[in-house]
Amino acid sequence: MPHILTTILTQAAVALIEAALIRLSMQLWKAFTTGGRPAAAHA
Secondary structure (H helix, E strand, O other), rough: HHHHHHHHHHHHHHHHHHHHHHHHHHHHHHHHHHOOOOOHHHO
């Protein structure tokens, strides 16, 4: 496998992992803010 393909696949994998981590952190933040502080849910 050429080096260029390896680099592209690596960058794609890192991008997918970063996107998954961002989505997970956003879901955890929403669950924490809505579950812990109902009054600030609309803010």
